[in-house]
Amino acid sequence: MTKILLVEDDALLMELMANILEEEGYELSCAPNGKVALDLFVASRPDLVISDIMMPEMDGFELLRSIRMMPAGITVPFLFLSARTERSDVTLARKLGVDDYLFKPFDAPELVEAVRARLDRRRTLEIFDTRAAHLQTVTMLANVIETRDPYTAGHVERVRRLALNLAFALDWAPSDLAILEFGAILHDIGKIIVPSGVLKKTGPLDEEEWKLMRQHPQAGAKMLEGVDHLRPAIPYVLYHHELWNGNGYPFGLKGEQTPREGRLLAIVDAFDAMTTNRPYHFCISAEEGLAEIEKNKGIYFDPDMADMFIRTYKP
Numbered sequence: 421m422t423k424i425l426l427v428e429d430d431a432l433l434m435e436l437m438a439n440i441l442e443e444e445g446y447e448l449s450c451a452p453n454g455k456v457a458l459d460l461f462v463a464s465r466p467d468l469v470i471s472d473i474m475m476p477e478m479d480g481f482e483l484l485r486s487i488r489m490m491p492a493g494i495t496v497p498f499l500f501l502s503a504r505t506e507r508s509d510v511t512l513a514r515k516l517g518v519d520d521y522l523f524k525p526f527d528a529p530e531l532v533e534a535v536r537a538r539l540d541r542r543r544t545l546e547i548f549d550t551r552a553a554h555l556q557t558v559t560m561l562a563n564v565i566e567t568r569d570p571y572t573a574g575h576v577e578r579v580r581r582l583a584l585n586l587a588f589a590l591d592w593a594p595s596d597l598a599i600l601e602f603g604a605i606l607h608d609i610g611k612i613i614v615p616s617g618v619l620k621k622t623g624p625l626d627e628e629e630w631k632l633m634r635q636h637p638q639a640g641a642k643m644l645e646g647v648d649h650l651r652p653a654i655p656y657v658l659y660h661h662e663l664w665n666g667n668g669y670p671f672g673l674k675g676e677q678t679p680r681e682g683r684l685l686a687i688v689d690a691f692d693a694m695t696t697n698r699p700y701h702f703c704i705s706a707e708e709g710l711a712e713i714e715k716n717k718g719i720y721f722d723p724d725m726a727d728m729f730i731r732t733y734k735p
């Protein structure tokens with residue numbers, strides 16, 4: 421439940437505001453001055469603070485200043501509700517990092533709307549921040565694999581970009597694109613089970629080594645199973661070596677039996693592999709790479725996706 425800390429020395433006004441907000445489904449804690457509010461803030465970790473300015477013991481400015489100095493209080497939405505309309509008060513409030521400044525007397529819809537807007541904004545920012553942090557962590561993880569495999573330098577980043585372009589061109593939903601980024605970055609994470617001697621080998625792999633190499637999609641999928649926000653990216657990891665004609669691995673799925681995530685990644689992964697130096701072949705140009713995709717559409721690659729990739733490829 422969303423918690424709001426209400427700070428107001430006028431008991432009647434406090435009760436009025438509490439009633440309005442409780443009716444909206446918020447959980448309230450109330451304080452008659454800044455000092456009590458500060459203790460309550462530490463104890464109850466509210467999601468938003470609404471405070472009067474003129475109060476005994478500790479005024480609203482001092483309260484805001486103290487809250488903004490605490491790590492838990494840096495980003496918490498803070499609203500002033502005050503009868504003071506002097507420009508200097510508003511300026512000081514802004515300087516201290518207030519999120520909104522409402523004037524008394526207030527009306528109920530105005531208060532409710534201000535609270536809702538601030539909470540929505542905070543939630544959006546939180547999701548964005550968390551996502552950025554996850555992407556960075558995951559990229560770091562993928563880079564660890566890359567450094568063990570010297571022939572794939574930059575591969576993860578290029579695959580991410582190419583996959584994103586293709587999915588965008590195919591009109592995939594924005595929420596799917598968000599998962600795709602994780603999938604594209606992590607597609608080869610299972611290579612952690614392949615010894616670096618095998619990854620760095622310049623000659624052809626023997627049967628044992630290939631067997632190990634071909635286990636990387638399943639090994640990667642298993643790693644992601646235990647992480648809630650990465651689990652939706654498993655199809656990218658698990659199916660990126662399946663081929664349209666059924667000759668891929670690990671399952672030998674044919675055509676649309678392979679989830680679309682795998683079919684999409686197979687194209688961009690193969691294209692990037694062809695156009696970069698690898699131990700077992702020299703790279704070809706982007707034009708030649710696109711010609712290879714064209715030649716193999718309907719054989720290795722989903723023909724519709726391959727067409728779209730060729731049409732919309734950006735270097």
Ligand SMILES: [Fe+2]
Binds near residue numbers: 607608636660
């Ligand atoms: Fe792979």
